[in-house]
Amino acid sequence: MHPLLRLLACVALSMAVIGAACGGGASEESTAAKTAAPVTNPVDPATASAITGVVTLQGTPPSSPPINMSSDPYCMKPGAATTPAFVVSDGGLENVFVYVKDGLGTVKFPVPTKPVVLDQKGCTYDPHVFGIQVGQSLDIVNSDETLHNVHALPKANREFNRGQGLKGIKSTTTFTVPEVMVPFKCDVHKWMNAWVGVVEHPFYAVSGKAGAFALAGLPPGTYTIEAWHEKLGVQTQQVTIGAKESKNISFIFKV
C-alpha cells in the first residue's frame, strides 16, 4: 500500500476508534432501550394514591423587567417577554419542578412513547421548566423564523449543542440517566433558558397556576418529595401515603 494511503487508513481507523470510545451516550442507550423487554406499569390502580399541593412564595419577588431582545430584530416582534424565573399567580409560585426523589425503590416504570416537546417560540423556550423520563424522546422544535442553537449542559448526561436554522425544524434526543435539573440555553439569544428534570419514573410535575401540582398514580409508601426552583434552590419533605389516599402538601419558598 502506498505510504500516504496507509497514513490515511491509520487516521481513519484512529478516528473510528475515538468516535466509538467517545460516542456512547444517547444513541447507544436508546438502542438498548429498544431491544429491552417492555416494562408494564407496576402500580396497582386499585391502590394508587396521589400527592397534591401548592408551592407558595413568601416575600416580594424580584421585579422582572422586559427582556432586551434587540440583538435579533426578529425577536423584537413578539412583544415584551419577561424573565420566567419568578412567575407568581394567586400567591403560588409557578415553574417549580416537584418530583419523587426517593421511596420508589428499584421499581421500573414504562417509558412513555409520547415525546415531550420543547418549543422555541417568540425567542423563548416553551415550556420553561419541564420533566421527562429517562429514555423518553424529547422533540426540540423551532417555531421561530430565526436561528436558534439548543445547547444542553447536563453533568451526568451527554452535552449537546445543535443548530436549528429553519422554522419547523425538529431534532430528537433522549437522556440516559436521571438528572435534576439539566439546563438548556441558546447561545444566540442569551436570555433563552429552560430546565428539564430527568427522572426514572412518571411521578413529577411542574407547578402551574396558583403554584398547584399533583403527583398521581403513586403506590402506597413513604416518599421524599423534592421541589426545585431555578433561583431559590430545593426543598424536600417526607410524605407517607396509604392505599387510595390523597395527601395535600405545600412548599414555601422565601425570597
Added chain:
Amino acid sequence: MLYLFAMLVAAFTGILIFAGGLVTSTESGLSVPDWPNTYGYFMFFFPLEKMVGGIRYEHTHRLIASTVGFLILVLAAWLWRAETRRWVRRLGYLALAAVITQGVLGGITVLWYLPDPISIAHASLAQIVFCLTMTIALVTSPGWKRAYATNGPAPDDLMLQRVAAVTTGLIYLQIVVGATMRHTGAGLAIPDFPLMFGQLIPPHWDSKIAIHFAHRAGALIVSLAILATTGHVLYHHRSRSELRRPALLLLALLATQVTLGALTVLSKKEFIINSLHVVTGASVLVTSLVLTLRAHRARFASEVRRADASASADTRIGRLAGDHA
C-alpha cells in the same frame, strides 16, 4: 511592499484577537454549533441577515480568522519567493503552521463545547501568531535592515537584552494566566478592585480566586518588569528612537491595560471593556517583543555587513538585503 504587507497582516491579527475577545466576553463561542460550516452553510455564504445575537460575534470572528489565515498564507509564500534570509522565511512557515493549528484549535473547541484547556490553548496560541506576524513585519522593515544605522551602531547592551527578554516572557505568562481566568469563569471571582474582598489578600480561597489572584499578582510583577525595562531604555538609550519609542508606547499601554483591567472588574465584565483588555494585553506583548528584538539587533550585525557587501557587489540591481545564515 513586503514590509507593508507584513504590517497589514499583523494589524489584522490584532483585530482578530479583539474579535476573539468579543466572542468570549459575550459568551458567544457556541452560538454557531457546527464547524467549519455555519448552520450548514459554507462559511462565506452564510446570509448576513442571519447574523443575529451571538452569531454576529462568533461568525465574524471566523470570517476574520479565515482572512488572517489567507493573509498569512500569502505572506509565507511571499517570503518564500522574495526573502533572502532563511530564518525569516522560516518565520513565515512557522506563522503559517501556527495559524493553521490555531484554526483547528478554534474548531475543536467549538465541537467539544469549549473545554478549558483547548480554549486556553487557542487564546495563548493567538498571541504567538500575533508575535510571529509582528516579528516578520519588524525584520522586513527598512529600519531593521539598515540596523538603524542613522543613529549609529545598534547598542549591544546585555542588561537591556536580558531585562527586555524576561519582561516579554513575563507578559506572555501573564496573558496565559489571563486566558485561564477568562475561560474558567474566574474573571469576577474577586469582585472588588483594588482591594480583594475589602482586604489586601483574599480572606478565603478556592481555585477561581487563586487564578484571579495570580492574574492580579502577575499584573504587579509585569508592571515592575516593564518599568525596569523602560527605565533602563530611557536612562541609557534615550537618544535611540528605535528603543525610546517602543519603551514610551509600552508605558502608555501598561497604564491603559491596568485601567482596563480595573474597569473590567468594576463594570462586571462589560464586554467591550473586557475585549479591549484582551487586545491591549496583546499589544503590550508585541510592543515588548519589538523592544526586545531591537535590543538584540546588534547580534544581527553580521547580517548588516553581509548586506553591505552584497549591496556594493551588486549595486546595478540595487540589492540591499542578503543573508542566508
